[in-house]
Amino acid sequence: MNARSTPPVHLSRQLRQLVSGLDDGIVLVELDQTISWANERALALHGVSHIADLGATVDEYRKRFHVTYRNKRPVKTEDFPVERAAKGERPREVTVMISPIDEPNDSWTHDLRCFVIYDADDRPSFMVLVIDDETDRYAAEDRFESAFRANPAPALICRLSDLRFVRVNAGFLEMTGYRSDELIGTAAHEFDIFAGCEDRERIIELLKAGRTIPQNPTEIALPDGGRKHVIVAGQPIRVGKEHCMLFTFADIEPRRRAEAALRASEERFSKAFTLSPIALAIASLDRFEFADVNDAFTVLTGLAKEQALGRSGAELRLWHHTATQQHIQRAIKESGTLAATDVRLRASDGSPIECSLTAGAIAIGEAACVLLVFHDITERKRSEEELIEAIEAVMTDASWFSRSIVEKLASFKQMTGGTIAAAGLDTLSDRERDVLGLICQGRNDKQMSETLHLSPHTIRNHVGSLYRKIGVGSRSEAVVWARERGVTGPTARKPAPKKG
Structure with a gap:
């Protein structure tokens, strides 16, 4: 007998049509527990196509299908809905897992309920087992529970x-x-996750109405008596057949600690920057406009803070040599730092200021900036110049010095940048001209060694000789010296003398 066989005669024509078209599975069971009929949906929910595959009786059905609760515990015979209905108990829904004995890997989750149909004389006529397929829903819930x-x-x-x-x-x-176990079953008012919210009453109204709760900062009471700062949000969901609210939390304590540490660090930097006796300035890397200067900088340059902020050193005519700013920018972009370099500044009144400049890349918020450190060495330079003048005065009548002492005095004067070493381009050797041109191009010793096919030691010797001849002590000064004479790259070599 299959689902298309004629239903029992005690079903009216209208009832037969209704039962055949239901989405639920319907199985008719006689009072003697004979399975007399099932609609197509009931057969499909068991993975069979004929009613005989269900078994002739309820006992045979249980021999062909495993029936367990969702926790895998078997459903006892007396607890099966048909047995309960036969004993006159009120119908109640039970959720079970059903799988064929010979195909245990196939299983379905069904909600079952069974009730008795009475005839016109109020006598039991037959029983109806109603099957509601919940396989997909419970599978989704299992995935949700796992996630x-x-x-x-x-x-x-x-x-x-x-x-x-x-x-x-x-x-x-x-x-x-x-x-x-300390939280499951606890009422929301007992474990109040909104105690620290400013608009707590409004949030409670949204919760009771089952509506989305936007993000709100709050504090959660901890079991040790402390409190945890978090952000909470609520989203309505269904768990099984119950309407629920899913609360998600973001712990903002690490962020609060990081922000506090950042504020403390910024305060320390700000105090150190402002109170430093050394002249300091912060400039943007792209336009080199001053974003901040300290009091020592204003004392050194004579520029008021209001004059300096938002303007570059070039606009303020701060640099004695116009190429100084580009040199600093290039060094920062290439390596992130500029080692101590002697530069000459121009004070607001036009007077020169000799400085040793150190610079390094820093980030202010998301802006790339440069921290400039100026050490005033004007007095040291003046002392050196006075010493050189004294040496020159002595050397004008040095007949009473030995030759070795005179040579040492001349060598010292060259090392300190005196005018004796202020040679012109025509006094440089071909190799020194090559080295000077490569220095103007920003090449380092290794790159010059590779370009000129000379050893690094030889390159260093040429650089030292070049510095002594032109009277400089650093690459930046050599660049400035060269550019003042129109040299920006390799220069032409001197013509070789004609033979004969």
Whole structure:
């Protein structure tokens, strides 16, 4: 007998049409527990196409299909809905897992309920087993439960019918230090996750109405008596057949600590910057406009802070040599730092200031900037110049010095940048001209060694000789010296003398 066979005669024509078209599975069971008829939906929910495959009786049905609760515990014979209906118990729904004995890997989740149909004389006529397929829903819930438990983001689920917490994941327990049994079943007003919210009453109204709760900062009471600063948000969901609210939390304590540490660091930097006796300035890397200068800078240059901010050193005519600013920018972009370099500044009154400049790249917010450190060496330079003048005066009548002493005095004067070493381009050797041109191009010793096919030691010797001849002590000064004479790259070599 299959589903298309004629239903029992005690079903009216209208009832037969209704039963055949239901989405639920319908199985008719006689009072002696004989299975007399099933609609197509009931057969499909068991993976069969004929009613005989269900078994002739309820006992045979149980021999062909495993029937367990969702926790895998077998459903006892006396607890099966047909047995309960036969004993006159009120119908109640039970959720079971059903799988064929010979195909245990095939299984379905069914909600079952059974009730008795009475005839016109109020006598029991037959029983109806109603099957509602919940396989997809429970599979989705199982996936949700797995994802909920595994999700590292702290979360709680509150049942809306009685506002009690019914789920908590490991992330929330780890964040707060609670045990799950301390929270499951607890009422929302007992464990108040909105105690620290400014608009608490409005949030409670949204919760009771089952509406989305936007992000709100709050404080959660901890089991040790402390409080945890978090951000909480609520999203309505269904867990099984119950309406619930999923609460997710973001722990903002690490961010608060990081922000506090950042503020403290900024305050320390600001105080050190402002109170430093050394002249300091911060400029943007792209336009080199001053973003901040300290009091020592204003004393050194004579420029008021209001004059300097928002303007570049070039606009302020701060640099004695116009190429100084480009040299600093290039060094910062290439390596992020500029080692101590002697530069000459121009004070607001036009007087020269000799400085040793150190610079380094820093970030102010998201802006790339440069920290400039100026050490005033004007007095040292003046002392050196006075010493050189004294040496020159002595050397004008040095007949009473030995030859070795005179040579040492001349050598010292060259090392200190005196006018004796202020040679012209025509006094440089071909190699020194090559080295000077490569220095103007920003090449380092290694790059010059590769270009000129000379050893690094030889390159260093040529650089030292070049410095002594032109009276400079650093690459930046050599660049400035060269550019003042129109040299920006390799220069033409001197013509070789004609033979004969």
